[in-house]
Amino acid sequence: MLAAALPLLLALISPADRRIAYVGRFDMRDPAAPACQWSASEVRLRVKGKEVRATVEEKGHDGWQVVIDGKPASVLTPKEGTDTYTIDLGVDAVHEVRLVKRTEAFIGTTTFHGFEVPDGRLLPASKSKRRIEFVGDSITCGFGNEGPNQNEHFKPETENAFMSYASIAARAVDADVTILAWSGRKMWPNNTVPEIYDRILPTQEEPVFDFKAPAPQAVVINLATNDFGGENPEETGWTSAYEAFIRRVWDHYPKALIYVAIGSMMSDNYPPGHMALSTLRGYLSRMVERINDPRLHLIEFDVQKIEEDGVGADWHPNIRTHEKMAARLTEALKKDLKW
Incomplete structure (x- = not known):
């Protein structure tokens, strides 16, 4: 489940954190603000907790498939501009969270500005060797x-x-x-x-x-x-x-x-x-x-x-x-x- 989140005084995890995995092509000239356009661009997180917050800047009308522990859970449709969105993970446990761009390049550009794991922690995500x-x-x-x-x-x-x-x-x-x-x-x-x-x-x-x-x-x-x-x-x-x-x-x-x-x-x-x-x-x-x-x-x-x-x-x-x-x-x- 997704919702726009009220700002809280939590430690913001930089998108440049090496525990976060990026699949596909991202503009990393500013490592703290990776941007993407191609279809199926993916941000992959592994967390211990029951929710994740993502601060996203959207230019366009992109949709992002939220995948929790391998199963499609909900669709994030960020508004134009920058906002923070909460992803409900359910039980407090270790989860893999994948954010996958559903829409293609001419629909929009999405930039990630940070993540939060309230009452939890970020763990290293992994990529496939294939x-x-x-x-x-x-x-x-x-x-x-x-x-x-x-x-x-x-x-x-x-x-x-x-x-x-x-x-x-x-x-x-x-x-x-x-x-x-x-x-x-x-x-x-x-x-x-x-x-x-x-x-x-x-x-x-x-x-x-x-x-x-x-x-x-x-x-x-x-x-x-x-x-x-x-x-x-x-x-x-x-x-x-x-x-x-x-x-x-x-x-x-x-x-x-x-x-x-x-x-x-x-x-x-x-x-x-x-x-x-x-x-x-x-x-x-x-x-x-x-x-x-x-x-x-x-x-x-x-x-x-x-x-x-x-x-x-x-x-x-x-x-x-x-x-x-x-x-x-x-x-x-x-x-x-x-x-």
């Missing part, structure tokens, strides 16, 4: 996955990156997840994710990520839905840009397995007459064959079954479809990485 990075578009962000049907348009309240296939699969293999995704963006030639891939805050050119953190063992690239949303892109130009991005990722993470994905919104029925799914499958299959590297894998997610499973906002996958996508990816990760 790491997965995802590069994608609205599907990977969890766009509209809590929307009731295709007739509802996007709103921040129904976007939940914690329940995107990326986060679900990562949890299934006990891996930490980094999501670098933005709705509507493509692989090539314009409005791309690669052009913002190096950014810590994707709405800003600076600061640039230094890639000094431990490398992910796997990178999933799920970009094509918007590329094929109108006319099919020209094969040589599109796959050359895709290959260049793959090699750019390997420059940073030379040991990483890379999965190039065919997403669940691809179809041979839309756009009419374009055979987009079959065309994409051919492009990626030929590209993977040409690169001929054991670190590169093609993964195809089933087309979403709207009549059977329903659909989210603006025809995007709902949580049921995300769960099916996660199951497919989890199977591949366990097989290929022996996880």
Whole structure:
């Protein structure tokens, strides 16, 4: 349970405290005020006590999934400006508390200014030794996955990156997840994710990520839905840009397995007459064959079954479809990485 808290004379724990773990990309130029924008950015705490207070500055309309001892508990929707919020942990015991950004970068920027553990104490939080990075578009962000049907348009309240296939699969293999995704963006030639891939805050050119953190063992690239949303892109130009991005990722993470994905919104029925799914499958299959590297894998997610499973906002996958996508990816990760 969450509530805005009245100010009390408690010792404020700095966000720079080494007992706090940050998963994903945070602007740490001011260690006492880490800021984030990317989906699924996470602050992880381990505490002994029955409540935690977080002082948060919000610029936008972000939602944060509160996860207590591995279970989603409530949603924190900070108001514009700076305020302190109380997270009720229930019994006085040792708890793991995860704050996970549900919403994507264009929704807002959240900055953390401190934490309090009344009548308790902060303990060291830990990260997983397994790491997965995802590069994608609205599907990977969890766009509209809590929307009731295709007739509802996007709103921040129904976007939940914690329940995107990326986060679900990562949890299934006990891996930490980094999501670098933005709705509507493509692989090539314009409005791309690669052009913002190096950014810590994707709405800003600076600061640039230094890639000094431990490398992910796997990178999933799920970009094509918007590329094929109108006319099919020209094969040589599109796959050359895709290959260049793959090699750019390997420059940073030379040991990483890379999965190039065919997403669940691809179809041979839309756009009419374009055979987009079959065309994409051919492009990626030929590209993977040409690169001929054991670190590169093609993964195809089933087309979403709207009549059977329903659909989210603006025809995007709902949580049921995300769960099916996660199951497919989890199977591949366990097989290929022996996880």
